[in-house]
Amino acid sequence: MGDVEVVRLLLEKCNHLDHTGAGSLTGLHVSCLAGHLEVTQALAQRGANIEARDAVSFSPLHVACLFGNESVVEYLLSRGVDVNIAGSVGERPLHLAAIRGHYKIVQMLLKKGARVRQQDEEGNTPLHCCVKIGHFGILNLLLQPQYRNDAHIANIYLDTPLHMACYEGWFECAKTLLTYGGSSLLLKENLWGETALHAACTGGQCIDLVDYLLSQDAAFVNYQGVDGHTPLHSACHHGHTRIVQLLLSHGADTNLTAHNRPDTNNHHHRPYTRLIANQRSHHHDKKVSTQDEQTALMWAYEQGHDDIANILKHYRRPGLYEDCARGDYLAGLDTSYFPIPSPLGKLRTMMQEKIDVLYLRSVLPPHLHLNLAEIENLENINSGSFGKVYKGRYNDKIVAVKRYRANMLYGKSDVEMFCREVSVLGSLDSPYIVKFIGACLHDPSQFAIVTEFVPGGSLFSTLHEQKRSIDTVTRFNIAIDVARGMYYLHTLPQPIIHRDLNSHNILLSSECRARVADFGESRFVRNIFEENMTKQPGNLRWMAPEVFTQCTRYSIKADVFSFGLCLWELLASELPFAHLKPAAAAADMAYRHSRPPLEMAFPVEVSVVLEKAWHKIPEQRPNFAEIIDELEILCANQKACKEGENDHLHPHHHHLHACISTCNGDSPSGSCTPPEAAQHISSELSGHVSALRNRWEQEASRGQTAFKSSHPTIEELRSRLNNNGYVEGNMYQYRIAPVFVRHRKPLL
Structure with a gap:
């Protein structure tokens, strides 16, 4: 709070002035952060270390510069603190003041001898820092002649300050740097062959800046970097339509091609990372194509920028036709042309689909080749993005028919999913996997997969639509069945990763036994970390964090995470x-490491299994063999608890079952227990049963009564979702159904 009198009183009794708290912060760090000058003076005069380091090697001067506390900075400098003291990644106080835009602090540091050419571990100078954020005043200050700064200095990515200004679109900063450094700055290439003009076209932040750079030398419009790509390539790749139009109006050549060099093949522009104050920012992520001789048009196709591809496809170079004006297309995008998908990409996909289908026809045994006409009484029972599911009869058996649509959907072919699911299902034989009967492969309009019909429907439907009551032992048996099915997939000679395990894809038989289904997203795993996994397959709600965060190197442990949620x-x-x-x-789940709550209704043993299964580190998750062992123990314990509770009800608990049978009309002997006897048993047990029920309900609902009366429903919460899908306001709490039998002492 900055109460200097209290601080002085404490200092009289305290001999540990440099004691550290969270983040290794000393009291002096905290006072510098808060800007309390008098407290800072009191601590320093008492003998606190003015160059103490916190967890990231920041000194009190670093902290004061970062938070812009001018009076504190001035005092620390008067105490003779090292003005060029380095943090954990080489950042100096001048770096921090420059990136935060604290002009007066920069002045004070310069007067005390701060070195303007000092670089951090990424090679960034204070000039890079201030230009990155666009602090024009600090830029002019640092470029004053007495400081002998160098506008040509580059970081480890060979980015000059002008590159930074152009990536971020800071027009005035770029003009000043060019004035100071000269036109030779325009020819500087960074590690990925990008000049200042390339950078402005990649960032796409300021079209006026691109126009200004083009005015410096018209020839730069077709400048080719080390891999041959031009500014037009950069603008096309990143989808900056207006900049593409501007480049074309300045004579950009659409026929120039980019190519790969042996030393730059398959590289990606690494993001410009700033470790100052734990901040990271990305100025671009340009992919260099793996194909030789690619034009800007092909780069636009590859990235799906169909409006730009349309412009380039129909652009007429000036001078080729007498009636062609230089900027005919600049009237806008309201033309008679419609965006078209990349023909090359579509052709490749069509060819691959034909190859996949022909291969399936050759390897699938003849008895598994079916004709849709052979299946009788097709009845639609479900639908999805892939197509529809029907119930029918084949060879006197009830079957499920999953029909695919042979089309392209958002670049992902349904034919590809169909072929993958057939190839996976055709290799499986387990009582815990839905049984494959055959596939219709000959007519693309009738592609279908035929499996056994599982009458109980999906687990999702059972729990959330039908809301059926299921006892705890049965729930554990369902979980064990699923785990055994996944164990079977993961331990095959060529393991299979499901990638879409969720309650929709767990089917229940009439006896409530589970089978794993839907293998459209599944893959054969050739090694422990699959190199070519696609991004974000399956249902997002049950998706493992490493899959959601765009990682393509995930393992079978992603299925374990999904199982934990199920x-x-x-x-x-x-x-x-x-x-x-x-x-x-x-x-x-991915970024906040959130997980569904455990403390409200789950025994400790169940919570342990769940926490292991959805551990944020995939390698720390158990395999399904371990999960099966733990679930079987839990199931056995739950059975024992249930039987033990029944034993404690009354010596004549068997009569209770007889009474229940009587009420249901299913007495084993075919006769009913006399009403008088039933009434006698009922009155005799009522006290014990009521007591147990009341006690159990109080325990199970503890802490939830207030919630039910004061917290909103799911529908009310959904009405408060913001644009990112998060609920604004109070955190949601779950209404978890109590399903576990607790350990209790018998009632006497």
Whole structure:
């Protein structure tokens, strides 16, 4: 709070002035952060270390510069603190003041001898820092002649300060740097062959800046970097339509091609990372194509910028036709041409689909080749993005028919998914996997997969639509069946990763035994970390964090994470993160490490299994063999608890079962227990049963009564979702159904 009198009183009794707290911060660090000059003076005069370091090697001067506390900075400098003291990654106080735009502090540091050419571990000078954020005043200050700064100095990525200004679109900063450094700055290439003009076209932040750079030398419009790509390539790759139009109006050549060099093949522009104050920012991520001789048009196609591809496709070079004006297309995008998909990409996909289907026809045994006409009484029972699911009869058996649409959907072919699912299902034989009967492969309009019909429907439907009551032992048996099915997939000679395990894809038989289904997203795993995994397959709500965060090197442990969420859903009778949209739920789990709650209804042993399964580090998650062992122990314990509770009800608890049978009309002998006897048994047990029920309900609902009366429903919460899918206001709490039998002493 900055109460200097209290601080002085404490200092009289305290001999540990440099004692550290969270983040290794000393009291002097905290006072510098808060800007309390008198407290800072009191601590320093008492003998506090004015160059103490915190967890990231920041001194009190670093902290004061970062937070712009001018009076504190001035005092520390008067005490003779090292003005060029370095942090953990080489950042000096001048770096921090420059990036935060604290002009007066920069002045004070310069007067005390701060070195303007000092570089951090990424090679960034204070000039890079201030230009990155666009602090024009500090830029002019640092470029004053007495400081002998160098506008040509480059960081480890060979980015000059002009590159930084152009990536971020700081027009005035770029003009000043060119005035100071000269036109030779325009020819400087960074590590990825990008000049200042390339950088401005990649960033796309300021079209006036691009126009200004072009006015310096018209020839730069077709300047080719080390891999041959031009500014037009950069603008096309990043989808900056107006800049593409401007470049074309300045004579950009659409026929120039980019190519790969042996030393730059398959590289990516690494993001410009600033470790100052734990901040990271990205100025661009330009992909160099793996194909030789690619024009800007092909780069636009590859990235899906169909409006730009349309412009380039129909652009007429000036001078080729007498009636062609230089900027005909600049009237805008309201033309008679329609965006078209990349023909090369579409052709490749069509050829690959034909190859996949022909291969399936050759390797699938003849008895698995089916004709859709052979299946009788098709009845639509479900639908999805892939097509529809029907119930029918084949060879006197009830079957499920999953029909695919042979089309392209957002660049992902349904034919590809169909072929993958057939190839996976055709290799499986397990009582815990839905049984494959055959596939219709000959007519693309009738592509279908035929499997056994599982009458109980999906686990999702059972829990959330039908809301069926399931006892705890049955829930554990369902979980064990799923785990055994996944264990079978993961331990095949060529393991299979499911990638879409969720309650929709767990089917239940009439006896409530589970089978794993839907292998459209599955893959054969050739090694422990698959190199070519696609990004974000499956349902987002059950997706592992490493899959959601665009990682393509994930393992079979992603299935374990999804299983953990399914297990929680099964035991809680609640949809994971029901109050969030699927993408928001996945983001919460990936970036905030959120997980569904455990403390409200789950025994410790169950919580341990769940926490292991959805551990944020994939390698720390158990395999399914371990999960099966733990679930079987939990299931056995739950059975024992249930039987033990029944034993404690009354010596004549068997008569209770007889009474229940009587009420249901299913007495084993075919006769009914006399009403008088039933009434006698009922009155005799009523006290014990009521007591147990009351005690159990109080325990199970503890802490939830207030919630039910004061917290909003899921529908109310959904009405408060913001644009990112998060609920604004109070955190949602779950209404978890109590399903576990607790350990109790017998009632006497």
